[in-house]
Amino acid sequence: MTTLYEIDAKTIDGETRPLRDYAGKTLLVVNVASKCGFTPQYAGLEALYRKYADKGLVILGFPCNQFGAQEPRPESEIATFCSSNYGVSFPMFAKIDVNGADAHPLYKFLKRAAPGVLGSEAIKWNFTKFLVDKSGKVVKRYAPTDTPESIEKDIEAAL
Template sequence: MSTLYDIPLRSLDGSATSLADHRGKAVLVVNVASRCGLTPQYEGLERLQKRYGDRGFTVVGVPCNQFGGQEPGTAEEIETFCSTTYGVTFPMLEKIEVNGPGRHPLYAELTAVADAAGEAGDITWNFEKFLVSADGAVVGRFRPRTEPESDEVTAAIEAQLPA
């Protein structure tokens, strides 16, 4: 049986990676975009990274240009934007598709998980968040307008931090 850890991914710099690199950590996977009304959520995501990073947690950003063309940049432009505008230190993956026939296998798995309202399926917009437990199970889904530092998200993260 394959797991999220088995899905091959590429970092923003093009190097091979996977979520297995974060095995044993709680991971918040977020599809991100640089030109979206929700882009300021990068600030909250980075604060989560700083707050919980040394306790077995990481954010993983996944650029996607499927929503209003709001992530049109190259990998280099995305990296520069994230580091200079928001001081992003968490890992970023290459730009991928999260919906439709070109949906990346990572999102084929993630979108099978329902949110708190019982809704699974397609990503609705940029900054949809999935919480993955330290053993690789998807344990939470938070819609785009849910702020990264909301009580709902932080409580879920704290419940998943390794002991």
Template sequence: MSDTIYQFDAILNNGENINFKDYQGKVLLIVNTASKCGFTPQYDGLQKLYKQFEPQGLEVLGFPCDQFGHQEPGEDNEIQEFCSLNFNVNFPLFKKIEVNGANAAPVYKYLKEGAAGVMGSKSVKWNFTKFLVNKQGKVTKRYASTTKPDEMIKDIEKLLAE
């Protein structure tokens, strides 16, 4: 179990602690998000994926991050309100975290080790980098910021069918 995502926990933006063991048997799509980014409209596509596939076992998990161009300056409650009002987001949003550097959230250290980026890079390059985790808690794929949510449907369907 120590080499799965289930060893981690994270804090929702409402202060509730979530243990990733709660997601055992589900497919996870984990995204570092920002409210003032050119990719912010992807919230719409992420919400559509969540609505379409959540009944089959998909969880979309949003981790706001302000490490890229100061594009997530808001407080946790402001981020939640922005996402709800503008994109009807109802998938879980967590407290703002760091995804790179010495203070990177442990779950992000795990994700980056599990799926390297372009040319083997471990760091997250920008907002809306996406990680897909299978039902066994293993990272299967990393997607660039430019990958639109609907471009991941085949990979999600494959993992849900396993």
């Protein structure tokens, strides 16, 4: 796999979505969970999406249950939780693995393009974020502790 746009992902509603649909957009890709200490970041992510969507920002949320079983719900309940508690309107996808043999191809791509601390590719926890520019190049990887508000300047620069 040579580009992000060659990858497909299943939406939270079960439809296959080619990531090429997002070509020409600035992306913030986030592995999310509803029972995580960082879950309130959904509010900040949604605020960024509403503020910058008309300028080309798309946030892609990928639920993951690999960290402390913090996303045990089925997709239908995840969608309801995100909508009713945080007003999430950005695209959400089906639950995936981000590490290990069954890691989704998107996360294999992202981790190779932007390794973490000391070159480690492993995702350490939920709410790790990847900023991808309009050409599909990974610009930066952010730790779960990096809030959506703290990366806003980087997003503005990428737009």
